[in-house]
Amino acid sequence: MGQSRPSMPSSSAPHSQPAVAALPAGTSAFKVLSVIPPMTQLNTPYPSTAYLTGFLRSQGVDAVQEDLALALVLALLSPEGLDQVREAAEHLDAMAQHQPQLVLLSVPFPGALYAALRMAQTIKAHHPSVAIALGGGFVNTELRELAEPRLFDFVDYVTLDAGERPLLALIAHLQGKRSRERLVRTFVREAGAVRLIQFPEADIAFSDVGTPTWDGLPLNRYLSLLDMLNPMNRLWSDGRWNKLTVAHGCYWKKCSFCDVSLDYISRYDAASAEVLADRIEAIVQETGQTGFHFVDEAAPPKSLKALAEELLRRDLDVRAWFEQVKGKVPKPTVSRHRIARALQTGERRP
Numbered sequence: 001m002g003q004s005r006p007s008m009p010s011s012s013a014p015h016s017q018p019a020v021a022a023l024p025a026g027t028s029a030f031k032v033l034s035v036i037p038p039m040t041q042l043n044t045p046y047p048s049t050a051y052l053t054g055f056l057r058s059q060g061v062d063a064v065q066e067d068l069a070l071a072l073v074l075a076l077l078s079p080e081g082l083d084q085v086r087e088a089a090e091h092l093d094a095m096a097q098h099q100p101q102l103v104l105l106s107v108p109f110p111g112a113l114y115a116a117l118r119m120a121q122t123i124k125a126h127h128p129s130v131a132i133a134l135g136g137g138f139v140n141t142e143l144r145e146l147a148e149p150r151l152f153d154f155v156d157y158v159t160l161d162a163g164e165r166p167l168l169a170l171i172a173h174l175q176g177k178r179s180r181e182r183l184v185r186t187f188v189r190e191a192g193a194v195r196l197i198q199f200p201e202a203d204i205a206f207s208d209v210g211t212p213t214w215d216g217l218p219l220n221r222y223l224s225l226l227d228m229l230n231p232m233n234r235l236w237s238d239g240r241w242n243k244l245t246v247a248h249g250c251y252w253k254k255c256s257f258c259d260v261s262l263d264y265i266s267r268y269d270a271a272s273a274e275v276l277a278d279r280i281e282a283i284v285q286e287t288g289q290t291g292f293h294f295v296d297e298a299a300p301p302k303s304l305k306a307l308a309e310e311l312l313r314r315d316l317d318v319r320a321w322f323e324q325v326k327g328k329v330p331k332p333t334v335s336r337h338r339i340a341r342a343l344q345t346g347e348r349r350p
């Protein structure tokens with residue numbers, strides 16, 4: 001997919017965005033709710049809201065999260081089932097519970113878009129002063145050339161690529177501390193047309209995005225589903241894993257079939273083994289779970305080796321598997337010693 005982007009906007013464009021109530025100064029007075037709409041896999045939380053919530057909290061923002069994909073299925077499987085679902089769709093319980101000023105709808109896959117828009121519609125109907133932003137993997141790949149103004153009947157902002165920097169800019173804007181012209185990679189509707197505002201500001205370094213948090217998600221209620229016997233595919237839907245990335249982007253960027261212009265591939269930015277091991281320690285502490293699924297496009301072997309050595313040095317007992325390691329088969333569950341040995345010897349199987 002191409003990455004053609006409109007040129008920088010003029011600063012005189014009219015404003016026509018949501019009637020967000022004037023907010024007191026100070027980020028802590030501002031509450032952000034991040035939501036995963038149905039449907040994603042049910043064995044373990046998708047990590048975008050975990051990353052965003054962890055980052056926002058590290059910036060002093062009051063941030064919470066909900067996985068409504070899991071909530072929907074649990075409701076469907078309960079005796080009260082459909083009634084509850086209908087009620088939840090109408091009132092969106094999470095809104096009453098958290099009372100956010102900004103809702104982040106994370107749409108990783110096409111299958112989550114419809115539910116995200118239905119949720120946005122419900123929120124707009126019942127809470128018209130709450131701002132709604134849309135982002136995530138689907139948006140980053142399929143909506144880069146967004147031109148459909150009707151999408152903004154549902155949401156107020158659509159952001160591209162890594163969410164951290166655009167969100168800081170958006171929150172500051174909603175708090176009246178930043179002009180709209182200084183939004184970052186954010187689509188808005190103005191005078192009935194879609195406009196991409198892209199104030200040039202560096203992304204947050206991967207080592208500074210903070211530790212993802214799963215706080216608030218019912219980790220013991222995720223469902224292990226066995227849809228394929230293949231042991232590697234089985235890892236995708238079976239069992240609970242903490243999802244983490246070793247780096248942002250792809251260190252390789254050489255495959256001819258790949259759109260290496262996309263930010264989540266092109267902008268390679270790694271963190272030190274110490275930072276990664278600190279994140280792993282904090283996540284094990286928070287979740288009580290030691291299994292990690294590294295969801296990098298192509299996990300960099302050098303960093304993995306350094307990480308394995310750091311984990312051994314700290315005597316941390318974690319299990320990990322990697323979405324993709326260039327030049328090797330995706331790795332099923334491996335123990336810490338096996339990670340180190342596999343990476344040191346280039347061994348293909350744990």
Ligand code: B12
Pocket residue numbers: 039040041045046047048049051052103104105106107108109110111133134135136137138139140141142159161162163164166167236243245264295296297323
């Ligand atoms: C790991 C992975 C998988 C794994 C695990 C999936 C899971 N459920 O956890 C497996 C292999 C199972 C998988 C399956 C599929 N995947 Co997949 N997957 C990925 C991959 C490589 C990483 C995803 C990840 O965890 N990223 C880490 C998180 C933290 O990043 P993030 O979600 O992008 O979030 C950041 C930003 O997007 C942004 N952000 C996110 N949400 C929001 C919201 C707001 C409001 C804002 C402001 C910002 C924001 O901020 C976050 C932090 O910076 C991505 C490609 C990629 N590198 O992102 C593809 C990707 C998400 N997958 C994709 C697809 C299509 C699928 C499938 C539908 C494939 C299929 N046909 O079956 C299935 C769907 C599975 C499902 N229903 O759960 C596409 C989706 C885009 C699209 N074309 O629609 C991607 C982008 C790959 C691609 N280019 O094709 N996938």
Ligand code: SF4
Pocket residue numbers: 250251252253254255258259260265297298326
């Ligand atoms: S390793 Fe994956 S992300 Fe990197 S260039 Fe090849 S296909 Fe693209």
